[in-house]
Amino acid sequence: MKTILLHIFDDSSLESRLQVALDIARGHDAHLTCVQPTTQFTPIALGPLGGEFVTGVNFKDMEAAERAHREKIEKRLKGEAVSWDWQVGLGDAATILTERSRLADLVIVSQSFDKRDASDKPLPIAGDVAVHAQSAILVVPAEQMSFDCEGPIVIAWNGSAEAAKAVRSALPMLKMAKDVHLVTVGEDHGNFPHSEASLYLARQGVPTTLHELTGKPGEASDIVMDFASKYNAAALVMGAYGHSRLRETLFGGVTKDLLGNAKIPLLMGH
Known part of the structure; x- marks a missing residue:
């Protein structure tokens, strides 16, 4: 950065x-x-x-x-x-x-x-x-008055191109973080599971801890934020609008939920 x-x-x-x-x-x-x-x-x-x-x-x-x-x-x-x-x-x-x-x-x-x-x-x-x-x-978020560049970072991984771009864009911050947690919610994600993201980051010199969290898709935003809070994360890395933006506006979605309700900074890519 x-x-x-x-x-x-x-x-x-x-x-x-x-x-x-x-x-x-x-x-x-x-x-x-x-x-x-x-x-x-x-x-x-x-x-x-x-x-x-x-x-x-x-x-x-x-x-x-x-x-x-x-x-x-x-x-x-x-x-x-x-x-x-x-x-x-x-x-x-x-x-x-x-x-x-x-x-x-x-x-x-x-x-x-x-x-x-x-x-x-x-x-x-x-x-x-x-x-x-x-x-x-x-x-x-409005309440955020500082940023710990060495604090833990959580990556919300769903195998999408948007999530991959967010990870690549976040590399400078991930390299400085003392811990990086890579989480998925629900089933594994096709050709790009979180193990592939972890391997990519390892080659960049960023060790990660993998977590598979259980829950329904509609609960993903709450599950991820609860996890980030538990590990005192400085930021959450995620893709923005993995579904069409219109679909997320009409039916809800992780991006829409977190943009309005996240308690920590969101580092996003699309």
Whole structure:
């Protein structure tokens, strides 16, 4: 992990994802790029008379608030022992983070709900970024105020291409973890059982402990989280949306459950 993107937005979870980002940047001697979507706006001329698009939103005040927020965070970052820079992007946050993930190792966002209300909850972008990002994505719960780079890590393995990508993307973090637990729930998974994942990781210098957990598919998210809690895991590595995203939205699914309810950071790949 040498290039980390951090979503900057003035919401109630910024502090948690910033703290986690700083811990990971220090632990991996990585560079932190703060990505701030902006509301900068130029009136659009409409019609032959050159009339301008009119809105009741005060963009000048919004831009001033963004500048003040940036200055506040930059002042703080100058006191941290990390390499960092600041990037401003015009557009929605999920799209900007996805585009800039092409040359990044990790994107850090906050756990969020399906819908945003009028409060200061984080934007509901974790699912979109997890599906489209070209790097690993770390989804941070609001209560998480630190990250132990040497802490145990649990891998939720189901033999999918998404899980395999998550494992490959997580290699730098897995190599630093003191223990790596590779778990499956229910039956073995076809041509790529957890023993194959364990062998792959062994060749990378990452020893694993294999666990076969019993339970029904609909209980998988609770079973995996209970296991992670038991072993005091610093993070859970998993594939994002192994089924179609529409199917998970309609019928539930491990990804959907954990994105909304996980108590530890999720390191995801798709």
